[in-house]
Amino acid sequence: MYKYDAYDHALVRERIEEFRDQVARRLDGRLTEDQFKPLRLMNGVYLQLHAYMLRVAIPYGTLNGPQLRTLAHIARRYDRGYGHFTTRTNIQFNWPALVDVPDILDHLAKVEMHAIQTSGNCIRNVTADPFAGAAADEIEDSRPWAEIIRQWSTFHPEFTFLPRKFKIAVNGARDDRAGIRVHDIGLQIVKNEAGETGFEVWVGGGQGRTPRLAQKIRDFLEPRDLLSYLTAILRVYNQHGRRDNLYKARIKILVEALGAEEFGRQTEEEWADIREGELELPAAEIARIRAFFDRPSVSKAQPVPVSGKPGFAGWLRRNRRAHQVEGLSSVVISLKPVGGTPGDITDDQLDIVADLAERYGFDEARATPDQNLVLPHVRNEDLETVWDALVAAGLATANAGLATDIVSCPGLDYCSLANARSIPIAQAISSLVEAEGLAEPVGDVTIKIDGCINACGHHHVAHIGVLGVDKRGEEFYQITLGGAFGNDASIGGIVGKGLAGEDVPGAIVRVLKTYLEIRDENERFIDTLRRVGADAFKESIYVAA
Amino acid sequence: MKAITANRLTDGRVIYRTAEGQWSSRLDEAEHLDGDAAEARLAQAEAEFGIAVGPYLIDIEDERPGGQKWRREAIRLTGPTTGSTREPA
Numbered sequence: 265m266y267k268y269d270a271y272d273h274a275l276v277r278e279r280i281e282e283f284r285d286q287v288a289r290r291l292d293g294r295l296t297e298d299q300f301k302p303l304r305l306m307n308g309v310y311l312q313l314h315a316y317m318l319r320v321a322i323p324y325g326t327l328n329g330p331q332l333r334t335l336a337h338i339a340r341r342y343d344r345g346y347g348h349f350t351t352r353t354n355i356q357f358n359w360p361a362l363v364d365v366p367d368i369l370d371h372l373a374k375v376e377m378h379a380i381q382t383s384g385n386c387i388r389n390v391t392a393d394p395f396a397g398a399a400a401d402e403i404e405d406s407r408p409w410a411e412i413i414r415q416w417s418t419f420h421p422e423f424t425f426l427p428r429k430f431k432i433a434v435n436g437a438r439d440d441r442a443g444i445r446v447h448d449i450g451l452q453i454v455k456n457e458a459g460e461t462g463f464e465v466w467v468g469g470g471q472g473r474t475p476r477l478a479q480k481i482r483d484f485l486e487p488r489d490l491l492s493y494l495t496a497i498l499r500v501y502n503q504h505g506r507r508d509n510l511y512k513a514r515i516k517i518l519v520e521a522l523g524a525e526e527f528g529r530q531t532e533e534e535w536a537d538i539r540e541g542e543l544e545l546p547a548a549e550i551a552r553i554r555a556f557f558d559r560p561s562v563s564k565a566q567p568v569p570v571s572g573k574p575g576f577a578g579w580l581r582r583n584r585r586a587h588q589v590e591g592l593s594s595v596v597i598s599l600k601p602v603g604g605t606p607g608d609i610t611d612d613q614l615d616i617v618a619d620l621a622e623r624y625g626f627d628e629a630r631a632t633p634d635q636n637l638v639l640p641h642v643r644n645e646d647l648e649t650v651w652d653a654l655v656a657a658g659l660a661t662a663n664a665g666l667a668t669d670i671v672s673c674p675g676l677d678y679c680s681l682a683n684a685r686s687i688p689i690a691q692a693i694s695s696l697v698e699a700e701g702l703a704e705p706v707g708d709v710t711i712k713i714d715g716c717i718n719a720c721g722h723h724h725v726a727h728i729g730v731l732g733v734d735k736r737g738e739e740f741y742q743i744t745l746g747g748a749f750g751n752d753a754s755i756g757g758i759v760g761k762g763l764a765g766e767d768v769p770g771a772i773v774r775v776l777k778t779y780l781e782i783r784d785e786n787e788r789f790i791d792t793l794r795r796v797g798a799d800a801f802k803e804s805i806y807v808a809a
Numbered sequence: 810m811k812a813i814t815a816n817r818l819t820d821g822r823v824i825y826r827t828a829e830g831q832w833s834s835r836l837d838e839a840e841h842l843d844g845d846a847a848e849a850r851l852a853q854a855e856a857e858f859g860i861a862v863g864p865y866l867i868d869i870e871d872e873r874p875g876g877q878k879w880r881r882e883a884i885r886l887t888g889p890t891t892g893s894t895r896e897p898a
């Protein structure tokens with residue numbers, strides 16, 4: 265894991281002291297809310313329906329034991345005993361008092377965490393594959409690149425006031441688990457014919473009101489050119505992005521207006537001027553950053569256990585992932601208990617994950633874009649011990665990737681922008697799917713729910729998406745079908761008129777049953793849907809409604 | 810009828826404005842206002858400094874949040890409906 269140097273520490277300290285002073289000036293009236301709001305947002309503090317909300321950055325989703333323990337402490341001492349992991353692999357606290365935030369930031373700084381650049385029109389937390397450095401299908405570890413981008417983009421004076429917020433993803437495996445096609449810039453690590461690694465560069469992806477998939481503008485970028493090329497893209501965007509219209513300000517709109525080819529041409533032109541300059545990454549610097557991300561090794565590799573207590577095998581089947589090192593496995597810690605709040609975790613559970621990471625996980629855990637956690641490196645002989653501890657903590661739900669592993673934004677239960685609730689819909693769907701015994705038979709399917717079109721819960725790229733809308737004071741839900749996140753990314757289409765909340769779980773269960781009836785052998789839900797088209801499911805949605 | 814609501818500056822909690830110009834976390838202590846009086850009181854609340862952030866008017870029907878935003882305001886009043894929030898330690 266990356267370690268702060270003296271410069272990082274000093275910067276974060278400075279920012280906290282500055283914010284402590286700003287909070288004090290807000291509380292005694294020297295700052296108005298209008299003056300204070302942009303300052304608090306720059307430090308990750310939002311004002312939601314019931315309280316302030318603090319968004320803490322988890323750089324590319326990577327956490328260690330002391331960090332998890334600090335999050336537990338914050339949840340316990342300053343919140344109501346829980347935190348909420350988000351699709352952007354950050355954690356949000358829903359109840360901190362403003363007066364406590366500087367102290368909370370102090371606690372975070374001690375473990376090299378902060379809330380800077382979690383809001384505002386800057387370059388946000390970089391997304392990486394949660395299995396980076398572990399996945400068996402990896403071409404190259406994406407974390408060093410995510411860290412290089414983090415260092416370059418943090419407090420970058422030229423890119424602090426972009427037309428709109430900006431999100432970058434780096435994926436180093438064959439399977440895209442970072443979502444490169446739904447980010448403003450997506451970097452896919454590839455190997456060229458000579459066997460050297462570099463990046464495919466994708467631009468213009470995004471969700472929200474106008475969901476767009478990123479387009480490829482370069483097939484191969486040499487690693488040393490990464491920062492100069494990113495700079496060129498951002499300069500083109502900074503110059504031509506629509507600052508006049510909030511809804512048209514994202515890079516996706518610019519890329520669409522210019523066309524990916526023209527956007528790429530302008531980027532290359534800009535790049536020609538700067539590529540040989542100071543932004544070129546020296547090999548020594550790349551090596552220095554890489555050295556922070558050691559691959560764990562095992563002396564005597566043991567096989568994955570084939571027997572064990574009841575429930576253990578099912579959990580392994582669903583939640584274990586193959587590791588690149590023989591003798592190790594990665595495991596998903598599901599934050600989706602049936603009927604629970606997706607992504608929520610209690611203080612005690614955070615402590616337990618910290619223990620497990622430290623004792624059995626080479627001191628590493630990850631947050632995933634599906635609002636789950638991962639222990640990326642567990643020795644095969646420790647898997648059952650880890651599972652036992654997770655069972656005791658209520659964290660062993662064996663549903664990674666199933667219909668009960670639902671992604672949901674906070675929605676109208678917390679969010680001031682929401683049109684409708686989303687968490688209770690997720691709870692009701694997962695309960696009904698479980699009661700009907702459908703999760704295992706259906707297998708891999710993604711269900712994602714949003715309380716408004718901002719799409720924080722990624723409903724556009726869910727196989728089954730649910731979007732809350734408000735119709736004259738009543739909650740309604742539009743169902744979308746056919747979205748996907750990853751290599752086969754696609755944007756789902758709205759199936760028809762909105763449903764009342766109580767009709768949503770039944771409709772989704774009928775869609776899943778229809779799939780079971782019409783699927784071909786070995787077809788996943790999304791394969792069947794693509795083969796037969798969304799219309800084939802329409803009737804099952806509206807039959808009883 | 811209308812009432813004035815806001816979030817408390819120090820901790821963001823939901824508050825309502827009383828007839829005495831104080832702030833309470835209870836809706837049943839809120840002053841009920843009509844028409845121009847509501848606008849005038851809101852302007853007053855906006856001009857004050859200290860306790861409330863972002864005061865605005867909400868509809869009240871039968872002593873409860875009403876109008877098109879009733880659910881949002883009901884959730885603000887009674888908390889998330891997710892059943893999983895714990896009270897402070």
Ligand code: HEM
Pocket residue numbers: 310312317349350351352356428429446447469470471472473514672673674678679680681718719720721722
């Ligand atoms: C509760 C406070 C939140 C607020 C006020 C908020 C606000 C927004 C807004 C305004 C957008 C649309 C931006 C645009 O299209 O330019 C957005 C998009 C997004 N937010 Fe949130 N959000 C919140 C919580 C969350 C949470 C909890 C998550 C993760 C679960 C999240 C992840 C995202 C993602 C992934 C997008 C889509 C980015 C894209 O357009 O590509 N946000 N959010």
Ligand code: SF4
Pocket residue numbers: 673674675676679680681682683714715716717718719720721
């Ligand atoms: S999708 Fe809308 S309702 Fe949900 S968290 Fe984002 S802004 Fe709030």
